Amino acid sequence: MRPNLLILGGTSDATALAGAVARAGFTATLSLAGRVDHPIKSPLPQRIGGFGGAQGLAAYLAEHEVTHLIDATHPFAAQMSRNAITAAEAAGVPLVALTRPAWRAEAADHWIHVPDMSAAVAALDGPAQRIFLAIGRQQLTLFADQPQHHYVLRLVDPPTAPLPLPDCEAIVSRGPFALGDDLQLLKDHRIDCVVSKNSGGSGAYAKIAAARALSLPVVMVDRPELPERLEMSSVEEVRDWVHQATTLRGV
Ligand SMILES: NC(=O)c1ccc[n+]([C@@H]2O[C@H](COP(=O)([O-])OP(=O)(O)OC[C@H]3O[C@@H](n4cnc5c(N)ncnc54)[C@H](OP(=O)(O)O)[C@@H]3O)[C@@H](O)[C@H]2O)c1
Structure with a gap:
């Protein structure tokens, strides 16, 4: 055979x-x-x-x-x-x-490690911020528990249904992403905090390096x-x- x-x-x-x-x-x-x-x-x-x-x-x-x-x-x-x-x-x-x-934090990183996406939501408790949510679309609904924030989402496909968050905007874009572009994105959208899965690899790493360059915190979800x-x-x-x-x- x-x-x-x-x-x-x-x-x-x-x-x-x-x-x-x-x-x-x-x-x-x-x-x-x-x-x-x-x-x-x-x-x-x-x-x-x-x-x-x-x-x-x-x-x-x-x-x-x-x-x-x-x-x-x-x-x-x-x-x-x-x-x-x-x-x-x-x-x-x-x-x-x-x-x-998995990605590892460097000395200049400000990572808040959380075990899963529900814990990432809980970590966003506090005053309104501008959050870059680069987690795909499947678990977006969870973030409705922290409705005070403005969320900037990055999605592979244009949304076909209303987004489940009261204050959000979607950028449609498919990786791999470049550091220069993600730096610009975080600046243009005046992002205060990034939420990311610890995906590893290079294609999605630009936002992590960009957050480091801008001294922004990253809520980093550990792998299952x-x-x-x-x-x-x-x-x-x-x-x-x-x-x-x-x-x-x-x-
Ligand atoms: N989760 C992420 O952050 C992420 C990011 C980038 C790409 N992806 C890709 O997106 C796909 C779905 O991810 P997920 O997180 O929804 O997976 P998941 O929760 O582990 O999978 C849910 C169900 O989707 C089906 N499935 C998943 N991957 C499949 C595959 N490659 N071929 C056929 N069926 C598949 C299976 O259905 P049945 O039980 O009916 O077989 C599986 O039980 C995966 O292929 C993954 O590589 C995921």
Whole structure:
């Protein structure tokens, strides 16, 4: 049986991996949740939408004779990552996660570490400020608990429904973002505080460096914890793992 990879994507890392895998000549499919209107084009065939939980993913792995599962989802896509661990075990398919190291605060940073998005909301208790909320759109509603602030949101797609915050504006823009642009954005919008997930990687880091340059506080949401799994931090490592696993298993 030839190797047949399933890559769980939705990140720039997954896009890069899809390119490397296609160049290496592997048979592979890229899976996307379907959250953005216009996903970046991939040289691999794509499937879009959920599998129906861990059980659904395990059934997909068996039905499509997937030989290797690669979780290249965002570090905050914890449900998908947990499902991948359970499904890979159930289906007897080797799993590797392509992850990015978390960002670490530098001496000049003013980070307020919080364990999750609800704690980020609680950390904004206090007088009205201008907040840059670069967290995607899924958890915006939580911030309605702190309605005193003016929120500047950055979204990949134009909003299709009214935004859930009483005083906010949306900037529609897709990363990677550059330091100069994010510096200008924070200045133009007279931002007092940035809220960010600790996504790691370079594409979303500009706002963190910009906040540092302007001595602004960052409410930094820690990553969700996941069960132990095999993790690699570069596309090359994952590609080599597939080569090696293919040889060892005789796939
Ligand atoms: N969370 C973030 O901050 C963030 C940022 C940038 C990009 N993304 C990307 O956006 C997607 C959704 O993120 P999320 O935080 O909503 O994930 P999540 O909460 O972990 O996933 C919720 C459900 O969405 C489906 N799903 C998620 N990723 C999928 C994939 N790659 N292929 C097929 N189904 C998928 C699964 O549905 P079923 O249970 O039905 O299988 C999963 O249980 C992920 O692919 C992620 O890489 C997320």
